Amino acid sequence: MTQREFLNIVMPFKDKVFRLAKRLLISTEEAEDATQEVLMKLWNNKEKIEEYKNVEAFSMTMTKNFCFDKLKSKQSQNLKIVHSNYEDNSTSLQKQVELNDSVSWVSRIIEGLPEQQRMVIQLRDIEEYDLDEIAHMLDMNNTAVRVTLSRARKTIREKLTNTHSYGIK
Amino acid sequence: MVLNNIEELLEKYENGETSLKEEQQLKNYFSQETVEPHLEIYKPMFAYFLVNQQEQFTKDVPLSTKKVFNYKWISVAAVVVIMLGIYLKSTIHNDLGTIQDPELAFNEVSKSLEMISKSFNKGTSTIGYLEEYDKGASTLGYLNEIENTTSIIFKKNQ
Numbered sequence: 001m002t003q004r005e006f007l008n009i010v011m012p013f014k015d016k017v018f019r020l021a022k023r024l025l026i027s028t029e030e031a032e033d034a035t036q037e038v039l040m041k042l043w044n045n046k047e048k049i050e051e052y053k054n055v056e057a058f059s060m061t062m063t064k065n066f067c068f069d070k071l072k073s074k075q076s077q078n079l080k081i082v083h084s085n086y087e088d089n090s091t092s093l094q095k096q097v098e099l100n101d102s103v104s105w106v107s108r109i110i111e112g113l114p115e116q117q118r119m120v121i122q123l124r125d126i127e128e129y130d131l132d133e134i135a136h137m138l139d140m141n142n143t144a145v146r147v148t149l150s151r152a153r154k155t156i157r158e159k160l161t162n163t164h165s166y167g168i169k
Numbered sequence: 170m171v172l173n174n175i176e177e178l179l180e181k182y183e184n185g186e187t188s189l190k191e192e193q194q195l196k197n198y199f200s201q202e203t204v205e206p207h208l209e210i211y212k213p214m215f216a217y218f219l220v221n222q223q224e225q226f227t228k229d230v231p232l233s234t235k236k237v238f239n240y241k242w243i244s245v246a247a248v249v250v251i252m253l254g255i256y257l258k259s260t261i262h263n264d265l266g267t268i269q270d271p272e273l274a275f276n277e278v279s280k281s282l283e284m285i286s287k288s289f290n291k292g293t294s295t296i297g298y299l300e301e302y303d304k305g306a307s308t309l310g311y312l313n314e315i316e317n318t319t320s321i322i323f324k325k326n327q
Binding site: 003006007014015017018019022032035036039040043102103105106107110125126127128130145146147149150153154156157160161 | 182183184185186189192193210211212213214216217218220221222224225226228230231232
């Protein structure tokens with residue numbers, strides 16, 4: 001497999017890998033490193049790529065596992081990944097300052113969710129995957145995904161309502 | 170009617186029962202400039218989702234095309250070398266040829282033998298220089314004399 005063929009396969013979902021990594025690791029740099037690592041691993045095993053039924057789903061699972069490993073090793077080192085560089089780069093959609101403010105609230109709320117819920121929200125509401133696909137990627141069953149998703153959405157809504165009515169968290 | 174529909178969808182959405190299509194409907198609705206006041210709180214959520222869809226991975230991935238050295242080629246090269254060796258050897262042998270006329274052959278042989286003996290003699294004549302070495306070694310014998318005198322001196326000291 002040549003580089004070009006590989007890139008053709010990988011390009012469509014590399015952003016998704018990156019976003020999932022960022023959702024889990026929070027820091028942009030960490031997420032970039034993780035994405036690089038995942039893509040390198042794919043490249044090194046490029047002979048096997050044709051055997052995989054769904055390279056994209058496989059890569060997402062790989063990303064999830066890689067990020068979990070990373071988080072685990074960080075925990076054992078007693079280092080917390082500090083989120084200090086979070087910024088929404090594309091602000092074209094955020095026209096109003098007020099909206100911008102609430103959007104950053106949403107990001108903070110999602111960061112506060114458990115990892116499982118964060119991943120499901122990311123894969124469903126942002127990447128718009130099928131529930132079955134998500135179940136396959138995360139190695140869960142369909143109902144579990146649905147329940148997790150519902151919980152995450154409810155939590156986000158509740159917290160948003162609180163923020164909205166009190167103006168403070 | 171539309172509003173009812175949206176509220177219904179939101180209910181389903183929170184239970185995780187909406188299809189992707191219905192969720193797209195919700196996203197479209199909430200990306201509008203104005204939404205119903207009591208649904209305002211959902212707006213940032215959907216806006217956030219839309220914004221985050223656009224984030225891209227910009228870093229380069231160094232895809233190293235490191236070539237794994239193929240050891241098969243070593244055997245190929247070895248075979249080539251061996252074949253070449255055999256070929257050259259056989260051609261050199263063939264080139265020498267043989268002399269048919271016995272008298273001429275005798276002359277040739279004696280000529281080459283003479284050459285060998287000549288150069289052999291040259292070699293042996295240089296060995297003559299070894300005598301010089303012997304001479305040098307014999308002069309070393311005088312060192313004994315020095316030893317004798319020093320021993321005498323030491324005795325006196327004692």
